[in-house]
Amino acid sequence: MEISIVTKEDLQQLKNELLEEIKTLLEKENRTQKEWLRSSEVRTLLNISAGTLQTLRINGSLSYTKVGGTLYYSYKDIQKLLSSDKK
Template sequence: MSVSIITKEDLQEFKTELLEDIRNLFQFRSTEQKLWLKSSEVKELLNISAGTLQTLRINGTLTYSKVGGTLYYNYKDIEKLLNKT
């Protein structure tokens, strides 16, 4: 059975590598597009008003799901809408 001695420097190096890996994970996630967007995010993305968003919902141009009191829109549906125009 062998014994390994861990020094402060080893722990510091491990900590640095671990923090770098965590930072990389967060950077990767922030570049991913969310699958479901709230109304405020859709209005900002499309640069439209609340009334226009409501019209898109009413006439069936943009589908949505309601969870509790919040409306969610599928990002893929928004992409399709943008590609049509």
């Protein structure tokens, strides 16, 4: 039977490798943005109220699609809205 000794340096190296793998996984997850968002997701993303979102719909600033009783917003349209506000 072979005995292995684990040193502090070995544990530190393992920790660093695990942290790098977690960072890589989180970056991949953040890059995969959903194409369509529900109202609650849009409100959270933009940090706006339901009334403000309704105003954006009514005045045509943000287009939407209704499927059943649920409103969906294109992520690309949200990006366009944000970039037009900067100008």
